[in-house]
Amino acid sequence: MAATSTEESDAELLERFDNVRLDHINKHLYRGLLHKELRLSRCSDCGWWHHRPKPICPNCWSKNLVATPVAGTGTIHLLILLHQGPPAEGVDYSTPHPVATVELDEQEGLRFTSTVVGADNDDLEIGKRVELDWIERNGKPYPVWRLANDGGGR
Ligand SMILES: [Zn+2]
Structure with a gap:
């Protein structure tokens, strides 16, 4: 490139x-x-x-x-709630910390894994629509997922 x-x-x-x-x-x-x-x-x-x-x-x-x-839209394919893990900036394992593997709209099987922000863990479910968003971690932009407005979650 x-x-x-x-x-x-x-x-x-x-x-x-x-x-x-x-x-x-x-x-x-x-x-x-x-x-x-x-x-x-x-x-x-x-x-x-x-x-x-x-x-x-x-x-x-x-x-x-x-x-x-990528467009940054997709569907939660796999969801894990981490109760413990390596220390990381902005990560709170006591909530616990959600990690979602998202299947992107571009192609079946194309997946990207990150945390989900801006939602209660109770609102996260496999199959819900999410959008890419960015937070700051370790002084750099960090890609995260956020429930999409059309996902029915908010
Ligand atoms: Zn090819």
């Missing part, structure tokens, strides 16, 4: 994400986070999306992958 002048260099990325094992395959995902864009790998030959980033398209084995922003 061609970097524009407003995009961070690889060196800047390494500095901002010093707690992440960055490589040339996943760097586009993390660079996107700084711009509040969830950029997932999409094959420019067959159009197949995949996540986590891989060096070749799992569908057609092409290396022509482009980090492409």
